[in-house]
Amino acid sequence: MSGARSGTGLSAPPGSVPEGFMLVGGIRVRYRDEGAREKPPVLLLHGIGRSLEDWEGLYARLAPDHRVISVDLPGFGLSERTEGRYSMESMARFVLAALDTLGEHRPLHVVGNSLGGAVAMKISALEPQRVRSLVLANSAGFGREVTLALRILAVRPVGRRLMKDKSRKAAYRTERALFHDKRFVTEERLDHAQEVGRNPAYDDVLLAVARHLGTFRGVRRRWRTQLIRTVAAQHKPMLVVWGDEDRVLPASHLDHARAVFPHAEFHLFEKCGHMPQIEREEEFDALVRAFIGGIDTRN
Structure with missing residues (x-):
């Protein structure tokens, strides 16, 4: 996939927010590209039904020393959907195509939350030379257990009926399930959740991904x-990090991660839900920057 890029430029000064849209294989995709492009690249990947806003706390901290790239996965956030069947491979290859469109071919530090963690691993599996390190936050892939809401979405036609409710109350229920502390369910996040839910592709893509997973x-x-x-x-x-009060993917999955990746580093956040990059922003950022910085220094 390839395409002409549109939106803000790559050479935006530090402190600005280079965010816009680009074409990847004819698909209009929202992206954010911050920091100096000659610096080591970091890729941020959000979870199912989410958007690049989930990484808001990380951009400014990483940008002084890295090129920080994030995209709304196709059909999520404000990105258009791709045609054809959705799979882990199709999403990973689409992200790689987006990186090609941005001219970024170097090995990346890839940071993924939930579905984004599984996509990050799939990118490494498909193109190992393009992944320098992995940061997996409450990542999919480490166990069968998952919230009932996502299991229902995998069932036709129940999942379709569930998706019809676009009310503020439904948005609140979804956001509330992500956090241990309800104070993180802000009016701004509810506004954005409803905006994302109005993406014409959102329902079909969410259902397709849920059924694939x-x-x-x-x-x-x-x-x-x-x-x-x-x-x-x-x-x-x-x-690999987790929140001990995750209601989407339970913290017990961290034990499996320890078993299959004995060489990795691990951290469990207390009183934290599915999105430690938001609910434990400063601690999460410090861990990620120390981890990535150590790799950059050694190489």
Whole structure:
């Protein structure tokens, strides 16, 4: 996939927010590209049904020493959807195509939350030379257990009926499930959640991804077992973090991560839900910067 780029330029000065849209294979994709492009690149990948806003606390901290790139995955956030079947591979290859469009071909530090963590691992599995390190935050792929809401989405036609509710109350329920502390469910986040939910592709893509990932019984074993085995064999620098009060993917999955990635670094955030990059912003940022900085210094 390739395409002509539009929106703000790559050479925006520090402190600005280089955010806009680009074309990737004819698909209009929202992206953010911050920091000096000659610096080591970092890629940020959000979770299912989410957007690049989930990384708001990380951009300014990483940008002085890195080129920081994030995209709304196709069909999520404000990005258009791709045609054809959605799969872990299709999403990973689309991200790689977006990086090609931005002219970024160097090995990346890839930071992924939830679905974004699984996509990060899939990128490493497909193109290992393009991934320098992995930071996995409450990542999919480490167990069958997952919130009932996502299991229901995998069931036709129940999932479709569930998606019809676009009310503020429904948005609140979804956002509330992500955080241990309800104070993080702000009016601004609810506004954005409803905006994202109005993306014409949102319902179809969310349902397609949910059905690819799992069934009513939970996350499918086949894709996660193969993916974990491939990435474990690469022995790349890795940081795996979790929130101990995650209601989406339980913190018990961290135990599996410890078993399959014994070489990795680990951290469990107390009184924290599914999005430690938001709920434990300063601690999360410090961990990520120390981890990435150590790799940059050694190489």
